[in-house]
Amino acid sequence: MVRLILRRLWMAIPTLFAIIIISFLLMRFAPGGPFDGERPLSSETKAALENSYGLDKPIWEQIMLYIGRILQGDFGPSLIYRDFTVNELIAQGLPVSLLIGGLALVLASIIGISGGLIAASKAGKAIDEILMLFATLLTALPTFVTGPLLVLIFAFTLGWFPVSGMDDGISWLVLPVIALSLPITGAIIKLVRAGLAVQLSQDHLRSAKARGLSPLKRLFRHALRPALVPAASYLGPAAAGLLTGAVVIETIFGLPGLGRYFVQGALNRDYPLVLGVVTLYASFIIAFNLLADIIYGWLDPRMRDS
Amino acid sequence: MMRFSIILVAIMAALAVFLPFLLPWDYTQIDWDGVSMDITSYEAWQRGHYLGSDDIGRDRLARILAGTRITMSVALAAALVAMLIGISWGIIAGWIGGRTDDIMMRIVDALYALPFMFIVIILMVVFGRSILLIFIGIGAVEWLTMARVVRAEVKAIKVRPFILAAEASGASSLSIILRHILPNIMGVAIAYLMLTVPQVVMVESFLSFLGLGVQEPMTSLGILVNEGAAQMEINPAALLLPGGILIILIISLTIAGERLRDRINAGNIGPNIGAS
Numbered sequence: 001m002v003r004l005i006l007r008r009l010w011m012a013i014p015t016l017f018a019i020i021i022i023s024f025l026l027m028r029f030a031p032g033g034p035f036d037g038e039r040p041l042s043s044e045t046k047a048a049l050e051n052s053y054g055l056d057k058p059i060w061e062q063i064m065l066y067i068g069r070i071l072q073g074d075f076g077p078s079l080i081y082r083d084f085t086v087n088e089l090i091a092q093g094l095p096v097s098l099l100i101g102g103l104a105l106v107l108a109s110i111i112g113i114s115g116g117l118i119a120a121s122k123a124g125k126a127i128d129e130i131l132m133l134f135a136t137l138l139t140a141l142p143t144f145v146t147g148p149l150l151v152l153i154f155a156f157t158l159g160w161f162p163v164s165g166m167d168d169g170i171s172w173l174v175l176p177v178i179a180l181s182l183p184i185t186g187a188i189i190k191l192v193r194a195g196l197a198v199q200l201s202q203d204h205l206r207s208a209k210a211r212g213l214s215p216l217k218r219l220f221r222h223a224l225r226p227a228l229v230p231a232a233s234y235l236g237p238a239a240a241g242l243l244t245g246a247v248v249i250e251t252i253f254g255l256p257g258l259g260r261y262f263v264q265g266a267l268n269r270d271y272p273l274v275l276g277v278v279t280l281y282a283s284f285i286i287a288f289n290l291l292a293d294i295i296y297g298w299l300d301p302r303m304r305d306s
Numbered sequence: 307m308m309r310f311s312i313i314l315v316a317i318m319a320a321l322a323v324f325l326p327f328l329l330p331w332d333y334t335q336i337d338w339d340g341v342s343m344d345i346t347s348y349e350a351w352q353r354g355h356y357l358g359s360d361d362i363g364r365d366r367l368a369r370i371l372a373g374t375r376i377t378m379s380v381a382l383a384a385a386l387v388a389m390l391i392g393i394s395w396g397i398i399a400g401w402i403g404g405r406t407d408d409i410m411m412r413i414v415d416a417l418y419a420l421p422f423m424f425i426v427i428i429l430m431v432v433f434g435r436s437i438l439l440i441f442i443g444i445g446a447v448e449w450l451t452m453a454r455v456v457r458a459e460v461k462a463i464k465v466r467p468f469i470l471a472a473e474a475s476g477a478s479s480l481s482i483i484l485r486h487i488l489p490n491i492m493g494v495a496i497a498y499l500m501l502t503v504p505q506v507v508m509v510e511s512f513l514s515f516l517g518l519g520v521q522e523p524m525t526s527l528g529i530l531v532n533e534g535a536a537q538m539e540i541n542p543a544a545l546l547l548p549g550g551i552l553i554i555l556i557i558s559l560t561i562a563g564e565r566l567r568d569r570i571n572a573g574n575i576g577p578n579i580g581a582s
Contacts, residue, residue: 148535244423
């Protein structure tokens with residue numbers, strides 16, 4: 001198991017570097033630069049600015065310098081938010097994103113696993129059909145439609161929650177977290193239902209039934225753990241989904257998270273900011289895939305050796 | 307259910323293409339005397355704005371139809387790009403097999419784990435926001451599942467007797483692929499094409515929602531949802547109409563695609579697929 005994790009970590013390094021280099025080159029070959037404002041700068045000013053940010057060096061040198069600085073944990077200065085470094089912006093945005101993303105993942109897991117359990121234990125009954133249709137609906141609803149809809153219903157019409165922004169309480173969290181968790185909930189319901197359907201038809205469950213174990217005991221003691229393997233493998237894509245969802249959710253609800261900084265940075269060609277956020281995102285997704293592998297091993301001991 | 311969803315999508319497509327010809331207003335045309343007209347007002351109806359007009363006086367119905375049309379055509383084009391890449395990748399990996407197959411599938415696995423949406427966002431920002439680039443960009447992201455499915459199919463077909471017979475009769479790899487493999491995987495490929503389309507609809511609307519996709523004066527459902535969200539407090543219809551159409555479109559396409567896939571997978575167990 002330790003060897004598997006180490007090997008995965010080893011493989012993650014070139015992936016991460018590839019992402020950084022691709023994003024770096026894409027940003028740098030873009031027509032238009034960060035200093036193209038409404039008023040054109042004089043060529044000396046521009047040259048001085050580019051010199052101070054290292055933009056006048058050959059491209060490979062820039063990449064090597066950049067990677068060197070990332071390894072020291074320094075993402076450089078932001079080009080647009082002039083008084084901030086990218087590290088400071090990330091430090092501001094990350095807690096907000098982690099909070100709503102983490103809560104959304106927990107909520108989606110709880111509702112998704114319970115939904116899948118109920119559907120599988122009532123397989124073929126009406127409640128199963130309804131739950132599965134519900135799950136399809138959830139996965140098909142884009143967050144940028146459900147987000148504004150939730151605001152329209154629960155904030156404007158009913159007035160239960162704030163429309164946007166954040167405050168000291170917790171009520172501002174409710175709508176963004178729900179909107180972010182919906183598509184993941186749907187996917188988890190489907191995966192758990194499918195995993196359980198496979199497990200429940202296995203021989204050892206038939207013999208458990210023959211031994212007279214109650215349905216609940218069979219479900220929880222024997223079927224649930226291996227049935228969660230497909231759902232665990234979904235963790236990687238779920239992390240990606242959370243991150244992209246967060247971009248929309250933070251825009252809709254006006255939350256100062258990483259996703260907002262990413263979109264703003266991309267629109268303003270703030271190279272260091274975008275690269276910093278992409279690097280962080282990629283590391284996140286790789287970490288989640290690793291987590292999925294560890295959970296695999298815990299759920300199914302046979303996987304530990306492979 | 308499947309037939310119903312397909313009919314629904316077909317009706318929406320037909321309306322989006324043909325209804326604009328019957329409307330008094332074009333979707334880019336500005337009616338200076340009919341700005342921000344409510345859906346319920348009689349005056350709006352009189353002026354030919356059957357669903358009201360937006361805040362700069364463009365006809366809402368015409369814009370929703372144009373948005374639907376553009377969203378659907380971008381989605382179809384992008385899904386076709388994805389299908390083309392996915393089929394080629396899958397056939398090459400599945401047909402050659404061995405080490406090449408290992409490496410090619412490892413690449414697909416690695417790509418699955420990437421924050422691709424962000425690469426697409428960077429692409430959109432970098433290379434202007436042309437419609438051509440949107441579907442190439444989205445297509446380049448959404449081909450992974452197609453490649454996996456096609457490769458599995460090819461591996462299964464490759465060992466069947468009729469392929470051996472073709473090989474024994476001296477047919478070249480290329481002609482076996484074109485004449486025997488390709489026709490046999492088309493069913494599965496089309497089922498997954500159907501499943502890719504709603505995915506692409508979502509990606510395109512997502513990009514347009516952020517202002518990175520389709521650009522003015524063109525419009526798409528994502529842009530209309532974004533515009534609607536900005537004024538939903540005073541005019542909920544501006545959000546509910548395009549949002550509702552987008553949801554119906556995605557759900558119908560998803561259900562149709564899932565049912566079609568299930569049918570074809572079920573058929574694959576028996577010997578009848580591709581036998582005719």
